[in-house]
Amino acid sequence: MSSEFDLIKRIQQRIPQRSDVVTGIGDDACVLAPSVDHQLVCTTDSIVLDCHFTEDWPAQDVGHLAMAVNLSDLAAMGALPRWVMLSLTLPNHAPWTQPPWLDKFLDGFLGACPDVILTGGNMAGGPLNIGVCLMGEVPSGQAIMRSGAQPGDALVVTGHLGDVAGALALSDQGGIVDGPLERRMKHPTPRVRVGQQAWGVVHAMIDISDGLLADLGHMLEASSNQRMSALGAALWLETLPASAGLMEAFPDPKTRWPLQLGGGSDYELLMSVPSSQIEAWLHSLHQMDVPASVIGRVVETPGIDLIQPDGQRYDAPLAGWDHFRST
């Protein structure tokens, strides 16, 4: 059994120094020097045993996920991630409070974004819960909100949709549990660089953590409120990007679309891009080696129209992820 102070010292030893961290781990609070003419962008997300991961996950994957879900939020604002604080609630027994678990956890956590310095945190005893507070910066006025969508904008998503929902569906069916879909679940790739390139180009941006439809709904609601007139969207189902693994596991589009529309935890970015900029923006994404797809358009009619390849509307019952939904 290692003591709380031993574990904190163990963490402290692997953190590099950087001039913007005036005081890091080891005082009552950290002291940070923010950049001139920048605004702060901050998010917090906890990951919880049996909600976001299970006991059989390698510690490194748990660490990666904890950082990645927060990086994705900052990416969606166009921010540069800089500092992070970690609040670990650990059960009072092995493997959680042992150096090997903690070391591997930190490998994944810190490895997910070497630009981020761990500046402080907290440890408590209790059911496993990993709280992360990630802070970043953006040049003043450049943060990209979810509320800026305009009629006529193209809707663009990065990467592929539905892999995590597919992995969960396969696991429910007793199918493959260590295929490419599950690896995606344990190892999402937050689009940090994409966000920073989006300044001045993208009208609105949001990360897809609750599912495409739910998060598109959030973007449209926020943008409608901002404009004080209703907005909607048309999505072309045949353009929804699917990974090879998802296509193989769910070849029937009628089975696949619900996973891509409703499944959460993809941590891709959804962007509303002015049509005049769309070609240049897709070119930029291509140069960053980021797969991207135009999947629809923002319209002045409220609601989200899902359009099948034959032009018919698609009316599957779908819902976004809700941690408290009674199912």
Added chain:
Amino acid sequence: MSSEFDLIKRIQQRIPQRSDVVTGIGDDACVLAPSVDHQLVCTTDSIVLDCHFTEDWPAQDVGHLAMAVNLSDLAAMGALPRWVMLSLTLPNHAPWTQPPWLDKFLDGFLGACPDVILTGGNMAGGPLNIGVCLMGEVPSGQAIMRSGAQPGDALVVTGHLGDVAGALALSDQGGIVDGPLERRMKHPTPRVRVGQQAWGVVHAMIDISDGLLADLGHMLEASSNQRMSALGAALWLETLPASAGLMEAFPDPKTRWPLQLGGGSDYELLMSVPSSQIEAWLHSLHQMDVPASVIGRVVETPGIDLIQPDGQRYDAPLAGWDHFRST
């Protein structure tokens, strides 16, 4: 059962607007405008069911405690608390996810420091865990570290010590469970204003959350490392401030001292004050209506000497609070 989004809207409605919060609750991350020529001071502390509080606690006390423990950390740096993020992990059943619990929780949480704006957060399902990330500011270079103690400094503590340890001891003995000591446990008073007055006066400051001896030890260790020569302290046991409730419950000093020296969760401030400033500083504290006591002195001999009224050394076995200690 309320949905996650309903609960978030419910929270959002009671948060005031302020010009330094560019974007608050409702986007992927908050956007904050820091003050020119200031540094950021940030802390995170989670409070956990059955570790820091129990199911029978009123929601308002849980909320107050969650904010107070973080305020105390910022106070110990001399920072002005400004923004907070809240990561709620709530069991998927009543009362936790119900509006009445949440409303009362927020009454206590937000009421603990009206200067602080709730700018974002996160909800997940799981064993009750309340993660708080509190951010504040200090004029650049003015943060008060724990590492600045100098030989000859007077050691000053605010308020009274040992009430929470006393409440726990009484409860273990099956004694009073709703006396003044327990009320202190549920309702600590972070010394936010004291911290801000300490700029340029106090050499070193730390909040007493792990217990006086443990936190004095942290201050001496950090200050020794900073000076690259060992420091110690002498404490005069008769000067340890005790509340009327503690004196009544534990009239024998030999029983009371261990509670005052070893007990955690007092959330008072321990300060190392240059002897030339001590009178003026005690006068300032008095004007702020903050009880304060000089309890000892920093010396150049390593170790902490506990001196009894008769001048004899006191050698009780004592340990600071450690969340992972095996008892």
